[in-house]
Amino acid sequence: MQKEIEIALAPEFIYDTEYLLNVGSKQLKLDKNRIKGHHIRKRSIDARGRQVLYRLRVVFFIDEPYTPEIFSTTIKKVDNAPIVIIIGAGPAGLFAAYRCLERGLKPIVIERGKAVQERRRDLARINRDGVVNPESNYCFGEGGAGTYSDGKLYTRSNKRGDVQKVLQIFVQHGATDDILVDARPHIGTNKLPHIIEDMRNCILSHGGEIRFDTRVDDILESFGQARGVRTSNGETIHADHVIVATGHSARDMFALFRRKGWLVEAKAFALGVRIEHPQTVIDQAQYHCSTRHENLPAAYYSLVEQVQDRGVFSFCMCPGGIIAPCATAADEIVVNGWSPSKRNNPHANSGTVIQINLEDVPASASDPFALLDFQQKIEQQAFRLGGGQLVAPAQRMVDFVERRVSSSLPENSYKPGTRSVDLNEVLPDFVHQALRGALPLFGKKMKGYYSNEAILVGVESRTSSPVRIPRDKDNLQHPHVKGIYPCGEGAGYAGGIVSAAIDGINCVDAIRL
Ligand code: FAD
Incomplete structure (x- = not known):
């Protein structure tokens, strides 16, 4: 017999199996010796009350042995199979490519950037010398933008497909199975490259x-068909078959x-800044304590406010991050965030952005590239204001809201350096106003958030694409080119x-041969 129950544990007991079995047998009202095994299905942190708790969903095996579920996929040798070209080796x-192996198709993946290890050197140059290689950077190279990221693996929608399968494949290639259980799974920048390499080796060894x-x-295309x-x-x-x-x-x-005359469309995207606090401020606010318990991870937050009909929200939060x-070009500033698996850096950062709609850039009514041009101009202006070598324009939080150039900037994790400016010179007025309205309100929700210890670094402009390449919703192919x-x-x-x-x-899965 199996029984699934919810158990709440104080952080000091989270790694104590005996304690868990005692609590489990008590809740189930049965003799502990009848429990032959257990399996944690979900693990989350509940910081709503004064006492921070881990909440677990645990399956207990009563009078029967625990048999772990084994995930397996069947991947085939595809040396001589029909070819699918895949442009880009991001997630x-x-x-x-992995799915091609399951379906018996031969993927040829073409990637402009370098393999993960070589790519690392270009990232070092970006951080050390402020020099961007346009073909090998944080966005381009093996594993795409996902490799040197935080590796957060949660998605707001489960409707798109089998999330668990994606997580299982990551585990097969070296991620810890914690990601199958944690409510907010993440891998970390130090581990992702090895996992990506392992996936690459699997793809190559199968042809x-x-x-x-x-x-x-x-x-290449002829008569409306990709060639x-x-x-x-x-x-x-x-x-x-060409997957773009x-x-x-x-x-x-x-x-x-555009050159080919194939349809592309302007698409709403998000724009704002990265905001960084000392991690201790976030820990204290979220865990209601002066010092975080050693069994608790660096604390996380998610904030949203409506300011004059505009949603302002935190995005891609990286506890203990950088x-x-x-x-991706030499004359732009774009910021984002990453963290190692232990999330043990002294700062916490998150993108804080608002949605830029098509109506905000009237030219997008007739020009599908208007939002992209708008995005690029802001990135270039950020570069100019920073003064070069990827030095980023920045401002302290309260100074930003009160429209003062900061006389000094706090220590922060952005390696190429920051320069104190008025961020209103980078951000469009409506973005600036919405952010200025939202930050004090965030401060009311989270103690310590609204503070001059926090820094805003510009610009967070690539959280999503400002262009859509349309596709038919049934066969997922471009309407102009099969x-x-x-x-x-x-x-x-x-x-x-x-x-x-x-x-x-x-x-x-949409490919029909
Ligand atoms: P990409 O990952 O962008 O991959 C596209 C690939 O195509 C690139 O490798 C590029 O080099 C290649 N390419 C482009 N043009 C060509 C061409 N003409 N020929 C050949 N190759 C080409 N998301 C999360 O879910 N969790 C996170 O924690 C997270 N953190 C992030 C941190 C950072 C620093 C960044 C930059 C992003 C982060 N993201 C995170 C976002 C996430 O990485 C992206 O959503 C995801 O990688 C998108 O996957 P993709 O495969 O669609 O595109």
């Missing part, structure tokens, strides 16, 4: 191909669609690692 592209340092410069791609090496690869999973920063891919320079599958975040069908991975799987 969407990699999971599409798939991956070309790094190779950009797709053209998609293959031409790469930056001058090579032509033929196939009738190039991410939201591949502006040249959007430009290619603000990352994520531009065999082109716009996929993942760049095409406008995902927002985050898991949803991009699911979209990659869905695109392969």
Whole structure:
């Protein structure tokens, strides 16, 4: 017999199995010796009351042994199978390739950036010298934007597909099985590259191909049917199925669609700043304590406010994290955040953004690139105001709200450096006003949040794509060209690692031979 119950544990008991069995047998009103095994199905932290608790859903095996469920997929050798070209080795592209192996199709993945280890050197140069390699950076390279990220693996919607399957595949390739259980699973920047490498080796050993340092410069088409791609090496690869999973920063891919006369559309996206606090401030506010218990992770927050009909919300929060320079061109500033698996850095950061709608940029009514141009101009202005070498414009929080240039900036995690400016010179007025309205309100929700110890770093501009590549909702192909599958975040069908991975799987499932 199996029984699933909820158990609440104080942090000091979270790793104490005997204690868990005692509590379990008491709640189930049975002799502890009858429990032959147990399995934690879900684990979350409940910080609503004064006493912070772990809440577990636990399955107890009573008078019967515990038999763990084993996840398995059948992947095939695909050396001589029909080819599917996948442009981009981000989560969407990699999971599409993996799904090809399951379906008996041969993926040829073409990635403009480098393999994870070599890519690391370019990231070091970005942080140390403020120099961006436009082909190898935080957005471009093996694993895409997801590799050197926080690796948060939750998604707001489970409707898109099988989230658990994506998590299981990560576990098969080296992630800890905690991610199957935690309410807010994350992997961390130190572990993600090994997992991505392992997935690559699996794809290669089954007959798939991956070309790094190779950009797709053209998609071949005749009579409304995709025929293959031409790469930056001058090579032509033929196939009738081309998955375009190039991410939201591949502006040249959007430009290619425009040149070809294939439909693309302007799409709402989010814009704002990264906000960083000392992690202790967040811990104290969320856990109601002066010092966090050693069994509790660095605390997390999620904030949202409505200011003059505009939603202002925190996004991609990285406890114990680092603000990352994520531009893909030499003359732009784009920030985002990452954290290691232990989330043990002294600062907490999150994107704090508002949605930019099509009506905010009237030119988008006739120009599908108007929002992209708007985004790029703001990134370039941020670069200019920072003064070069990826130094980012920044302001203390209260100074920002009270419209004062900060006389000094707090110590922060953004490695290329920050420069004190009036962020109103970077952000459009309506964004500036909405943020100024929201921050004191966030402070009312979270003690210590609204403070001059916090820094705002500009600009958080690539949380989502400002362009959509449309596709038919049934066959997931572009309305003008059969065999082109716009996929993942760049095409406008995902927002985050898991949803991009699911979209990659869905695109392969849409292929009919
Ligand atoms: P991408 O990951 O953008 O991959 C696209 C790939 O295509 C890139 O590798 C690029 O080099 C390649 N490419 C582009 N053009 C071409 C071309 N012409 N030819 C060949 N290759 C090309 N999401 C989360 O869910 N959790 C997080 O914790 C998280 N943290 C993040 C932290 C950072 C620093 C960043 C930058 C992003 C973070 N994200 C996070 C967002 C997440 O990484 C993206 O949503 C996700 O990677 C999108 O996947 P994708 O496959 O659609 O596109």
